[in-house]
Amino acid sequence: MMAGMRTYAQNCGVARALDLLGERWTLLIVRELARGPKRFRDLTASLEGIGTNLLAARLRSLQEAGVITAEKLPPPAGVPGYALTDTGRALTPLLEDLALWGLEIPWPGAQQARSRAAWAAMTMRANMERSERPPPDGVYEFDVGGEQFWLRVSSGASQLLDGPAPIEPDARVSGDGAAFLRLAQGGRIPPRGALKVEGDRERLRTLMRTFRFPATSPGQGNP
Amino acid sequence: MMAGMRTYAQNCGVARALDLLGERWTLLIVRELARGPKRFRDLTASLEGIGTNLLAARLRSLQEAGVITAEKLPPPAGVPGYALTDTGRALTPLLEDLALWGLEIPWPGAQQARSRAAWAAMTMRANMERSERPPPDGVYEFDVGGEQFWLRVSSGASQLLDGPAPIEPDARVSGDGAAFLRLAQGGRIPPRGALKVEGDRERLRTLMRTFRFPATSPGQGNP
DNA sequence: CGGAATCCTCTTCGATACTG
DNA sequence: CAGTATCGAAGAGGATTCCG
Numbered sequence: 001m002m003a004g005m006r007t008y009a010q011n012c013g014v015a016r017a018l019d020l021l022g023e024r025w026t027l028l029i030v031r032e033l034a035r036g037p038k039r040f041r042d043l044t045a046s047l048e049g050i051g052t053n054l055l056a057a058r059l060r061s062l063q064e065a066g067v068i069t070a071e072k073l074p075p076p077a078g079v080p081g082y083a084l085t086d087t088g089r090a091l092t093p094l095l096e097d098l099a100l101w102g103l104e105i106p107w108p109g110a111q112q113a114r115s116r117a118a119w120a121a122m123t124m125r126a127n128m129e130r131s132e133r134p135p136p137d138g139v140y141e142f143d144v145g146g147e148q149f150w151l152r153v154s155s156g157a158s159q160l161l162d163g164p165a166p167i168e169p170d171a172r173v174s175g176d177g178a179a180f181l182r183l184a185q186g187g188r189i190p191p192r193g194a195l196k197v198e199g200d201r202e203r204l205r206t207l208m209r210t211f212r213f214p215a216t217s218p219g220q221g222n223p
Numbered sequence: 224m225m226a227g228m229r230t231y232a233q234n235c236g237v238a239r240a241l242d243l244l245g246e247r248w249t250l251l252i253v254r255e256l257a258r259g260p261k262r263f264r265d266l267t268a269s270l271e272g273i274g275t276n277l278l279a280a281r282l283r284s285l286q287e288a289g290v291i292t293a294e295k296l297p298p299p300a301g302v303p304g305y306a307l308t309d310t311g312r313a314l315t316p317l318l319e320d321l322a323l324w325g326l327e328i329p330w331p332g333a334q335q336a337r338s339r340a341a342w343a344a345m346t347m348r349a350n351m352e353r354s355e356r357p358p359p360d361g362v363y364e365f366d367v368g369g370e371q372f373w374l375r376v377s378s379g380a381s382q383l384l385d386g387p388a389p390i391e392p393d394a395r396v397s398g399d400g401a402a403f404l405r406l407a408q409g410g411r412i413p414p415r416g417a418l419k420v421e422g423d424r425e426r427l428r429t430l431m432r433t434f435r436f437p438a439t440s441p442g443q444g445n446p
Numbered sequence: 447c448g449g450a451a452t453c454c455t456c457t458t459c460g461a462t463a464c465t466g
Numbered sequence: 467c468a469g470t471a472t473c474g475a476a477g478a479g480g481a482t483t484c485c486g
Contacts, residue, residue, distance in 0.1 A: 006247075006457085006478085008272075009335055011404075012342035013322030013349075014254050016330055024229075024245065024459070031237050040468050049231075051460045056469055065328065080468080087328070094320040095237055101313060102240030105288065109242075112232055119235035126236075181234075229459090229476085247478070263449055274479050279450055303449085451484070458477070465470075 020065045021091075025050050026058050027098070030067065030084070030091055035118055035149060036161040037073050037083035048114060067091070096126035103185065117145045117177045118162060120184035125151065125160045127211035135210040136203050141169035144195070145177015153207070171199035187211070243288045244314075248273050249281050250321070253290065253307065253314055258341060258372060259384040260296050260306035271337060290314070319349035326408065340368045340400045341385060343407035347434060348374065348383045354433040359426050364392035367418070368400015376430070394422035410434060 008015040021027050025047060032038055032046050043055055059082060062068040067088040073081040084091075099122060121142065128135050135158065140151045150165035151158060173180070179194035197204055231238040244250050248270060255261055255269050266278055282305060285291040290311040296304040307314075322345060344365065351358050358381065363374045373388035374381060396403070402417035420427055 007332055008251065009332060009337060010251075010342070011333065011336040011338040011408075012254070013325035013346055013408075014318055014342075015251060015325070016328060017321040017325030018250060019332075020325075020328065022245070022247065022250070027241060027245070028231065028233075028238060031235070049460075051462085052469065053461095053471080054459065090324060090327070094317065094324060097317040097320055098240040099236030101317060102236035102238070102243075104313075105239060105243065105310070107239055109230055109232060110234065113234040114232060115234040119233070119237075123236055185234075185236075272479075274481095275450060276452080276480095277478065447486100449485085451482105453482080454480090456477100456479080459475080461473095461475105463470105463472080466468090 020061070020067065023058070023061075025054060026062065027091075027095065029055070029058055029062065030088060031095055031119075031122070033068060033082060033084045033088065034092055034095060034122070034160075036163065037081045038162075039073065039079060039081040043082070046116070062088075093129075096122070096129065099123055099126050100130075115177070115181055117142070117147045117180050117184075118149050120181045121149055121151070121160055124184040124211055125158055128153075128158060128207075131210040133210050136206045138170035138200070138203055138207070139165050139167060140204065140207065141165040141172045142180070143172070143174040144180040147177070169199060171197060171201065171204040173197055173204065183208070243284070243290065246281070246284075248277060249285065250314075250318065252278070252281055252285065253311060254318055254342075254345070256291060256305060256307045256311065257315055257318060257345070257383075259386065260294075260304045261385075262296065262302060262304040266305070269339070285311075316352075319345070319352065322346055322349050323353075338400070338404055340365070340370045340403050340407075341372050343404045344372055344374070344383055347407040348381055350434040351376075351381060351430075356433050358433040359429045361393035361423070361426055361430070362388050362390060363427065363430065364388040364395045365403070366395070366397040367403040370400070392422060394420060394424065394427040396420055396427065406431075 007019045010016075021030070028047055029043060032043055038046075040055070040059075044050060044052060047055065059068065059070070063070060066085055068082050069085055070080065070082055073079055103123065134156050135153045137153050137155060140153075141164065142149050142151070147162075148164055149160060149162045150169060151160050152165075173195055175195040176190070179190035182188040183190050183195070230242045233239075244253070251270055252266060255266055261269075263275075263278070263282075266282075267273060267275060270278065282291065282293070286293060289308055291305050291307055293303065293305055296302055326346065357379050358376045360376050360378065363376075364387065365372050365374070370385075371387055372383060372385045373392060374383050375388075396418055398418040399413070402413035405411040406413050406418070
C-alpha cells in the first residue's frame, strides 16, 4: 500500500482486503496469475484496455502487499515475470465465489464481451471444487480456441494451469473454443464433432459429470 | 448497470461480478446490509467518508443489478430503507472469504482505523461457519461498545443481525467494545470483568470454542 | 429533519507516445 | 519487451443546496 493511497480506514477484514484488492483491475490480475506465472505482455493481452501505466502500478502495489512476486519464470523461459505468493494463492476460493456469483446474474453485455477458454475453465474448476461427488484423479489437457491449459486432479484437490501438461495427460480435449465455453460455463453438451477427445474418454466423462450441478451457497437469511 | 458505465466486457464470472460490485464502497454497502435492512443515514454513519451523492448512486446501481431493494423497513419502524435481495444475500460467503483473507494481511493502518463491534461479529460468524465442530443452537444477544446485535444458530446454520434479539436470548454478552473486538477478531480471551455474560454461560463458552482462529493474527490490536 | 441532487476540486483511469 | 511519461476524461470526496 503506497503512501497517500486511498484507504477505507476501517478495522474490518472486508475493508482491509479491499484496500489492497478493491481498485480497478487488481482482482483480474490475480485471476490471470492464478493459472500460473505470466509476463507483463501476457497480462496486457488478457486484460484488454488496462493501459500499461496502470498495470505497472497495480503490479507494484500487489508486490508491496505480498500478493505477488516479480521473478524470472521457470526454465526454459527464464524471462522476467510475475507469480502469486502463498498469500495470493489463498485468494483462489474468493475468485471462485465471485465467478459463480457473477455467472448467475443477468447480463446485458454478453454480445460485445471477449471470451477466453481459460476463464471458462476456471468456472469449471470452481464448480468441480464445490461438487458433491469427488472428481476422478488424473491429468487432463485442453487445447481449445487457440488456448492451452491443463488440469490436475489428485485425491479431491485440483490445479488449473496454463500451457501444455508437463507429463503425458490421461485425456486430451481439443477443438472449438465456443463449444468448450458453453460446456465449461453452462454445462451444455457440445454438438458432435465440436470437441475431440483423446485418451481416457470415460474418465473425462466422469470428470464432466462432477461439475454439471453447481453447489448452491447457503447464504444467510434476513427475516 | 447504468448506460455508459464502465465495464470490463469480459465473459468471465469474476469480471461480470466486478462490473457490479467492483467500484469503491459497493461491497462495504453490501456488508452493512448483510446484518439486516438499514436506512440511508445508518449507512452514511457506518461508511464514514462516503458522501451522500456517491451512496445514493451506489444504492441505485445495486437496485438495478438486483442486489438490493428499497422498501419500507418492517414495523414498528415503517420508514424507508434498503435490504438485500436473495441475490445480495448470496454474497455473504464471499464477504466472509474476503474478511478472513484481509485479517491475515499485515496492516500498517491499524492506528487510525475505525472499529465496530458488528464488523468483528461478522468475522466471528465467518470463523464459526468454517469451523470443524458444529456451533451450539441458540439465540445469543450482544450489547458491546454501544452496538447491539444478535446471533441465531440453528442446526449448523447461523444468522447475524443488528438490533436486539426478537425473542428472549439464551445468553447475553455486554460490556467493553474493544475487549469484544479482540475476542471476536483474534480469539483473545478478554480480561475478567471486561465482558459480562448473562444466561447460559456454558453454551456461550461452547460457541466460542467453535471459532477457528489463525495461529497468528497480524495487524490486530486497535485501541 | 432526513434523503438526495448539485457544484467544485482533486484523484484516478485510459489511451497513446515514448524510452532504457 | 518492459515499462515510464503525458494528458484529456471520468470518478471520488466534501460542502452546500434543494425538496418533502
